[in-house]
Amino acid sequence: MTRLNQIYKCDICTNVVEVIHSGAGELVCCGQSMKLMVAKTKDQGQEKHTPVVEKTQDQLIVKIGSIPHPMESEHYIEWIELLFDNKVKRQYLKPGQEPKAIFSPPQNKATVRAYCNVHGLWHVNI
Numbered sequence: 001m002t003r004l005n006q007i008y009k010c011d012i013c014t015n016v017v018e019v020i021h022s023g024a025g026e027l028v029c030c031g032q033s034m035k036l037m038v039a040k041t042k043d044q045g046q047e048k049h050t051p052v053v054e055k056t057q058d059q060l061i062v063k064i065g066s067i068p069h070p071m072e073s074e075h076y077i078e079w080i081e082l083l084f085d086n087k088v089k090r091q092y093l094k095p096g097q098e099p100k101a102i103f104s105p106p107q108n109k110a111t112v113r114a115y116c117n118v119h120g121l122w123h124v125n126i
Ligand SMILES: [Fe+2]
Pocket: 047, 049, 069, 075, 076, 116, 117, 118, 119
């Protein structure tokens, strides 16, 4: 059974999927169950992944890490996502870019998530 907006990863081919309609079945890739990515909320070790959010009148500025997360070809933040009011806005990033995204500020409560290709999923509620 999946739930809306869950993130699953295949440990073999590294496919990553987000559930956009939940169902009773199990997600399978490369012949095995996909792994549910549980969003972490606290940093461990030197690399910082927790989204740092600054809200202005016009913008929601999200930076990944109190110290900017690496954006190298082998290790980088792949995307930053804003979930609010049954909507999803996602900014994809590439190595070499700043680990940052700018969204329109939501009126209500929201969740910001970020995905590191090595360390997985982080989130913060705003
Ligand atoms: Fe990382």
